[in-house]
Amino acid sequence: MTLASISYQKxxxxxxxxxxxxxxxxxxxxISVSEIPQATRQMFVGGRGYxxxxxxxxxTAATRYDSSENVLAFAGGPFCGESSFAGTxxxxxxxxxxxxxxxxxxxxxxxxxxxxxNAGFDAISVTGKSTEDLxxxxxxxxxxxxxxxxxxxxxxxxxxxxxxEEWRGSDKPGSIAFVNAGIGSKNTFFGCVxxxxxxxxxxxxxxxxxxxxxxxxIMRDKGLWGIVVKSNLSRGSGNQAADxxxxxxxxxxxxxxxxxxxxxxxxxxxxxTTSLLDMMNNHDILPVNNYKFGRxxxxxxxxGKIFEExxxxxxxxxxxFAGCTLSCTKGCESHTLTTGPYxxxxxxxxxxxxxxxxxxxxxGIFDIPAIMExxxxxxxxxxDTISTGVVIAFLIEAYQKxxxxxxxxxGIELKWDDQETTFNLLHKMAAGSSGFAGExxxxxxxxxxxxxxxxxxxxxNDKERIMRELGLFAMESKGLEFxxxxxxxxxxxxxxxxxxxxxxxxxESWLIALDQIxxxxxxxxxxxxxxxxxxxxxxxFNIAGLCKLPWIDVRHxxxxxxxxxxxxxxxxxxxxxxxxxxxxxxxxxxxxxxxxERCYLLHKLINLRQGFGxxxxxxxxxxxxxxxxxxxxxxxxxxxVNYLRENTAIHINGQDxxxxxxxxxxxxxxxxxxxxxxxxxxxxxxMNGVPLDETLxxxxxxxxxxxxxxxxxxxx
Numbered sequence: 001m002t003l004a005s006i007s008y009q010k011x012x013x014x015x016x017x018x019x020x021x022x023x024x025x026x027x028x029x030x031i032s033v034s035e036i037p038q039a040t041r042q043m044f045v046g047g048r049g050y051x052x053x054x055x056x057x058x059x060t061a062a063t064r065y066d067s068s069e070n071v072l073a074f075a076g077g078p079f080c081g082e083s084s085f086a087g088t089x090x091x092x093x094x095x096x097x098x099x100x101x102x103x104x105x106x107x108x109x110x111x112x113x114x115x116x117x118n119a120g121f122d123a124i125s126v127t128g129k130s131t132e133d134l135x136x137x138x139x140x141x142x143x144x145x146x147x148x149x150x151x152x153x154x155x156x157x158x159x160x161x162x163x164x165e166e167w168r169g170s171d172k173p174g175s176i177a178f179v180n181a182g183i184g185s186k187n188t189f190f191g192c193v194x195x196x197x198x199x200x201x202x203x204x205x206x207x208x209x210x211x212x213x214x215x216x217x218i219m220r221d222k223g224l225w226g227i228v229v230k231s232n233l234s235r236g237s238g239n240q241a242a243d244x245x246x247x248x249x250x251x252x253x254x255x256x257x258x259x260x261x262x263x264x265x266x267x268x269x270x271x272x273t274t275s276l277l278d279m280m281n282n283h284d285i286l287p288v289n290n291y292k293f294g295r296x297x298x299x300x301x302x303x304g305k306i307f308e309e310x311x312x313x314x315x316x317x318x319x320x321f322a323g324c325t326l327s328c329t330k331g332c333e334s335h336t337l338t339t340g341p342y343x344x345x346x347x348x349x350x351x352x353x354x355x356x357x358x359x360x361x362x363x364g365i366f367d368i369p370a371i372m373e374x375x376x377x378x379x380x381x382x383x384d385t386i387s388t389g390v391v392i393a394f395l396i397e398a399y400q401k402x403x404x405x406x407x408x409x410x411g412i413e414l415k416w417d418d419q420e421t422t423f424n425l426l427h428k429m430a431a432g433s434s435g436f437a438g439e440x441x442x443x444x445x446x447x448x449x450x451x452x453x454x455x456x457x458x459x460x461n462d463k464e465r466i467m468r469e470l471g472l473f474a475m476e477s478k479g480l481e482f483x484x485x486x487x488x489x490x491x492x493x494x495x496x497x498x499x500x501x502x503x504x505x506x507x508e509s510w511l512i513a514l515d516q517i518x519x520x521x522x523x524x525x526x527x528x529x530x531x532x533x534x535x536x537x538x539x540x541f542n543i544a545g546l547c548k549l550p551w552i553d554v555r556h557x558x559x560x561x562x563x564x565x566x567x568x569x570x571x572x573x574x575x576x577x578x579x580x581x582x583x584x585x586x587x588x589x590x591x592x593x594x595x596x597e598r599c600y601l602l603h604k605l606i607n608l609r610q611g612f613g614x615x616x617x618x619x620x621x622x623x624x625x626x627x628x629x630x631x632x633x634x635x636x637x638x639x640x641v642n643y644l645r646e647n648t649a650i651h652i653n654g655q656d657x658x659x660x661x662x663x664x665x666x667x668x669x670x671x672x673x674x675x676x677x678x679x680x681x682x683x684x685x686x687m688n689g690v691p692l693d694e695t696l697x698x699x700x701x702x703x704x705x706x707x708x709x710x711x712x713x714x715x716x
Contacts, residue, residue, distance in 0.1 A: 005147070049075075050543075065097060068129050075091060078239065082251075115177050160194060177197040180225055211355075269328065291475055477497060495676070
């Protein structure tokens with residue numbers, strides 16, 4: 001049933017842009033199309049930049065995730081949808097997050113935004129709230145946008161797949177795509193958004209996920225079940241580049257590098273990101289038992305090699321959008337569910353990605369069927385696999401340490417390496433169960449307070465003291481759960497997580513391989529410099545509409561001959577060719593970094609406006625820096641004792657392990673504080689993490705509204 005609709009005149013993409021914004025207010029069911037100002041395009045480029053600008057302009061310091069005026073923004077970028085280049089299906093979803101209380105965004109691949117762009121829009125803004133679940137239908141072929149009643153279902157993936165099959169009819173496979181969120185999004189703070197599209201090679205629907213920060217939660221809170229787009233996607237020249245020949249040549253060069261390098265390095269085309277399971281375990285980085293340990297002898301049971309040989313169907317390449325030879329979107333065609341409401345049903349499973357698999361090892365489980373079960377149910381419920389797994393891991397450790405009791409958990413015993421524990425909690429939180437299972441869906445930051453309040457009342461202890469104790473191993477920062485890397489031995493990655501503006505998510509700063517595995521930034525100064533440069537270039541991909549894996553995970557053979565191999569500048573040259581051939585410009589790498597820095601600063605300003613963003617919010621838990629307990633220290637005692645000898649002035653002379661552990665913890669805390677000072681100076685912030693006046697002026701943020709945010713932050 002159609003509740004509202006408008007007709008519109010489709011604008012064709014020119015040099016990467018349509019310059020059109022689609023705005024929907026779900027409260028009054030109004031739909032409008034407006035022009036994106038050239039000043040916005042010049043300042044914020046697209047993708048993440050457009051999401052930031054929409055959220056900043058339409059929200060205030062009082063806006064919360066469930067406020068009617070909160071914006072749920074979707075945007076690609078000028079290079080999104082270009083099938084002549086690898087990794088161009090990416091788009092960004094951004095909003096004020098239920099977990100962090102400030103701006104958060106998540107990137108995802110698939111056909112959805114290339115089709116939206118082909119239908120005539122560079123961004124979508126959704127505000128307001130509907131009292132009934134709705135679908136937004138964008139029909140680029142007919143030039144019509146409508147609001148329709150959503151199906152009455154608790155399903156997410158299964159129903160979305162059914163509708164894609166129904167609506168695509170006999171049309172060519174790439175003509176329709178869908179984003180939606182399910183019951184888990186409705187009942188937790190870390191709901192994800194599924195990006196569903198039809199894969200003609202596997203002859204079924206596939207799904208990618210915008211997982212972080214609760215974007216699916218906001219979607220369902222607004223009464224939005226999904227957005228469908230239908231459009232005849234142009235192949236080969238979707239962005240109408242200024243110089244198509246030059247652009248295609250850049251794409252050919254990057255594809256050749258991928259073909260030559262990937263099979264001999266990470267093997268992403270064969271193993272997807274599960275290849276990281278072996279690498280991380282070999283270097284004590286794979287999370288086990290709530291990040292307590294970084295290596296486990298059982299890891300061979302979930303090796304990327306097993307996924308390649310026995311799980312993934314390798315008959316067809318697996319790019320999440322046309323033209324990507326990296327083909328890391330893997331999938332299993334047949335898994336029979338053993339738990340939950342669909343037990344006994346055989347389903348295909350997309351992925352799993354490394355983060356999803358590591359969420360299960362972090363629970364002490366090393367079992368591929370369990371990983372597949374977890375991956376499928378999280379997708380069907382529309383739950384972030386990272387936050388879901390990290391919350392459960394924290395609760396198990398809190399229970400094991402005596403902070404939680406059976407009375408607290410409603411009789412659920414919480415144990416490591418126990419699938420019953422994991423899936424019991426997963427299904428209950430997704431269903432919105434009352435009591436303990438309903439509380440845990442609000443995330444670790446909430447659960448620290450909930451547990452400490454009950455424990456203090458039970459034992460007559462001080463709530464704040466218990467909160468501090470829990471905070472030592474509660475793996476969240478800024479309200480967002482950590483992604484899946486042990487950072488105890490990588491100061492660069494500690495900063496990468498701590499200084500990340502949306503919380504400890506690796507897409508902003510993934511330095512652990514460069515720092516800990518390859519040792520390409522051995523000095524303190526190199527780590528600090530990297531913590532300015534890499535976050536800027538990594539997040540440039542999110543404003544451009546591109547996947548960063550072809551750059552960061554496929555090292556160009558010529559990079560070894562450059563001054564800084566970690567930056568992989570020969571591949572960056574391919575991206576500069578894409579930029580300039582598409583836009584008709586001659587931009588340099590410094591220009592791209594400047595564009596990204598403007599978006600970075602706007603995110604910082606939103607954080608400050610919302611009451612966050614200062615030094616205290618860049619703190620990370622002790623477990624991210626050092627062992628917390630004696631058994632952690634003992635598991636790598638020889639390593640830690642040698643570390644103290646080589647990196648501190650401490651004289652090792654008969655101290656017991658408890659004293660050595662305290663010395664190690666104190667040293668690591670001091671190093672992090674020194675790093676914080678150094679990186680703030682690199683970024684142009686004061687020692688409280690607030691931008692300096694000259695930083696505002698240099699980046700074009702000298703208007704009164706920006707200066708007032710900074711002035712208020714300095715006074716606090």
